[in-house]
Amino acid sequence: MDDYLVVNKAKWDERAPIHAGSVEYGFERFCRDPGHLSNVVRFDLPRLGDVTGLRGVHLQCHIGTDTLSLSRLGAKMTGLDLSPESLVHARRLAEGAGADLDFVEANVYDAVDALGAESFDLVYTGIGALCWLPDVARWARVVSGLLRPGGRLFIREGHPVLWALDERADGLVLRYPYFEHPEPLVFDEPETYVENDAVFEHGLSHTWNHGVGEIITAVLGAGLRLTQFVEHDSVHWNALPGQMEMNSAGEWCLRDQPGRLPATYTLQAVKA
Template sequence: MDRSHQLNRASWDERAPLHAASKDYEVELLVQQPAHLSETVRFDLPRLGDIRGLRTAHLQCHIGTDTLSLARLGALVCGLDYSAASLMQARRLAGRCNTAIDYVEADVYQADQALQAGTFDLVYTGIGALCWLPRIEPWARAVAALLKPGGRLFLRDGHPMLMAVNEDHQDRLQLEYPYFEQEAPTVWHSDQTYVDSDQRLTQTETHEWNHGLGEVISALLAQGLQLAALVEHQSIPWEALPGQMDKGADGEWRLGLAPERLPLSYTLQAIKA
């Protein structure tokens, strides 16, 4: 296990209970309201379509709020993540909601070894996942291996153009970080997680990588998947550019001034031939 992997997994292990306790992940709403869905899945609904009965793998599932939401839509879903602490929270949530969900601890690059390859109708990856992967090609290989012929990948993630913008400039959009995948990570230091919490982190260093839109699509095409849909959005579920964004009633954040300047997230769907 390399240093980046160790640092990032330790960070997610520490964040997991903080995220489960925060209002941002709506854990208590999910427990109290059996029909409630996570904000992420609510946004995805128009493009997800009817997933009742679909055997579904949720990759990089974290604490399972989106996984539970997919199950509530009728999917036969299992979740995979490399953070044991995250999966502990996910299993606890599923138990509190009396929902049978299988959770598997494994690295996403080995997802097809940890889960039953070639059996899934749907592979779902929620927003904010790909930036933790050093390379996109092994991820695309695992996705293709999991899907059965005719199976579908559903991916929504932060747009790589947004990820290249330095959020510290609150008066302009300034490109300072890589757009294309690089061998060396972008290194971050912070004692705060992205939810509202008074607790400070001890695991303060994380490593991230950007993956250009063309790189993601090319990696999937190389694995025999066919692009079925691509939508670029002017919104994202967190305040990615502090001081420049407004939050809508749907929980999504948008640029307050001239939002047409920058795509903030995208939804990609691909079918295994």
């Protein structure tokens, strides 16, 4: 296994139980309210359309809240993630919510071997996934390999401009690469993004950014036809503490002139 996979897997394995027990992920509400959806999926309902009866796969599904949400909208979902500990909690969530979901442990680049070629009508990826992958063109080829002809890719992601910002700076300061880079950005952060009192042993992570042009070119180069690309000024967590406020949709955007920052985007493409 590549070094970055070992490093990142250890980090996600350690954080999965903390995330599963957090208010932010809301396992209890999912189990109590059969109509509850994750914030990420709910935001994109106008663009997602009817997924009833579609066979879908959620790549890099983590603990399965978006996977479950898509299932509640009528898709027959499979989740894939490299973290076995994350999948323990994803399966627990599905059982508690009474949902029929499959979860498979695999590196996303091995997804076609793990799940079968041209097996899905829908490939879904949520926020905070692509940054863990070194090669976006290789990822796009995997997506194409998973999709049946006519199948659809749906992705909502953090914008590469957001990933390039220094979240600790006073103001909008570009600190990290915008374009894809051969060597990973290496961080050692002993915390996580949900409220908790845990002390973590594994803080090291390896990440990459990918520019908008690189992502779109990768999707087109993999034989997909772009059908939508929408940029948003909001994101579902407080990505720039001290600079953001919650908007009427329950997402976070810049307090001062939010139109200055593309925080996330939604991309859709169809396999010919």
